[in-house]
Amino acid sequence: MxxxxxxxxxxxxxxxxxxxxxxxxxxxxxxxxxxxxxxxxxxxxxxxxxxxxxxxxxxxxxxxxxxxxxxxxMHSAAEADPAVKSLLSALEADPMRRWREGDLVARGHDPSTIRRAFKRTFGTTFLDMARQARLHAGLTTLANGGRVIDAQLDAGFASPAAFRAAVAKHIGLPPGAFKSKALLRADWFDTPLGPMIAVSDTSHLHLLEFTDRKALPTELKRVYKACKGAMGFGRFAPTDQIEAQLHRYFAGDCAEFDVPLALHGTPFTCAVWDMLQTLPAGSTHSYSQIARAMGRPESTRAVARANGANQIAIVIPCHRVMGADGSLTGYGGGLWRKQKLIDLERQYAPNESEPA
Structure with a gap:
């Protein structure tokens, strides 16, 4: 619908x-x-x-x-079903509780009936909603710079293994991918447009994405495979660097990023990403304009695919690319974010009255 x-x-x-x-x-x-x-x-x-x-x-x-x-x-949507309303109240009262089907049976509910009712009303099951509430608490702790053990406890997981498995499933990697002394480390931090996840090694940023992007699991798998090494929780210097630079960017102080990037793509795709980084803040361009600037006017669709495959948001400014008619086109982080970024960057646009 x-x-x-x-x-x-x-x-x-x-x-x-x-x-x-x-x-x-x-x-x-x-x-x-x-x-x-x-x-x-x-x-x-x-x-x-x-x-x-x-x-x-x-x-x-x-x-x-x-x-x-x-x-x-959510209560207004659940008013017509007393069982749904009752379970929502129970979840609000104790969001860290680990719910199982047996708990539903103990409250006099048929698990399959509850599953259908929640899917019909909210598009997700009650048990998934409860897991999401617990996991969100843990991810919030990580985003605020907390330790993994603190995030685990905040999320209500009894063991580090269970928490790592849940986070791994959430972002699309197997639990064994996360090691304590990994070459790549993933960490979260908050921004005015929502939490972002950064993956870096000791010298380069490999990934920067909004945590709710649907393609995030695929992107993480691509980075993990390309680096042929385990991934862990935590951060290296490039993550601290990009967090500080994004803070200045959103504050309206600076739209320049100089954190070293590790690009995972074909030579053509990387060439498109390099071209995107030359687009000044406050400007917008079409796919065909970028193709022509690269000397490949016949490659408009390939430019669009490379634009969509970008896995270092904002720093590689794919949000500055518009449709041929000037309309907003697809953006993995959501069109609302693309519009917010374009609006934000108007303050960085060159003053046309100044000499070139």
Whole structure:
């Protein structure tokens, strides 16, 4: 089913006005808190730049956001089913509990019935929702610079192995891929557009992506395979470097990145990525313009594929590439982020009144 939402300004105005007509038709996800709300939530208004609007509860959950405890956005969808409402209340009361099918039976529920009810209402099962709540707590700890053991405990996992297995499944790698003394290390940090994961070795950044990108598992597997080595939790200097540079970028201080990059692609793909890094902040270009600039005017589609395969977001600015008609085109991090990045970079655009 297709859900079309109006522009962010319209939805933000509805949020500020607490417009009840939008209840159930759109939700606001607040990137600074990791929480999603109804548009008529009584909580304090978030800043516009921290808002991401979603058409469904399922989309909010898939993006890693948790339900607000003031407006209870999931309860309205569950009102018609007492069993669903009861389990949601139980999950809110104890989000770290490890739920099993036996727990559902003990509460007088048929697991298959509950599975269908949650899939129908939220697009996910109750047990998956409970696992996601626990895992989110652990990932939040990692994103805030916490130790793996602290993240494990925050997520309610009894052993490091179980936590690593859950995280590995979440991001698409086998548990054995994560070693304590690995050549590659993955770590999380927060940004105004949501958490990002960075993978680096001692000298180069290999991957930088938003954690909710659907292609992230595939990208991690590609990096893991290309490096022929294990991956671990933690960070090296390039991760600290890119986190600091992104902080300056989002603060409006600097749009230049000089962290060394390790590119995993064909020679043509890497050539496209090199070309993208020459595009000045505040500018936009079409695929065909990039193809012509590379002396390959017949390779517009190949340029588009290389653009979509970019696995170092923002630093390799694939968000500066638009459709031939100037419209937003596909962006792995979500079109809403692409628009936010383009808007942000307007402050970096060269002053046309200045001499070239």
């Amino acid at each position: 297709k859900h079309d939402l109006p522009d962010d300004q319209t939805l933000y105005s509805a949020l500020v006005a607490r417009d009840p007509s939008w209840d159930g038709r759109a939700y606001v996800c607040v990137t600074t808190t990791g929480i999603f709300c109804r548009l008529n939530c009584p909580a304090r208004d978030p800043k516009p730049e921290n808002c991401q609007f979603m058409p469904t509860i399922s989309a909010c959950l898939d993006a890693g956001f948790r339900a607000c405890k003031r407006c209870h956005p």
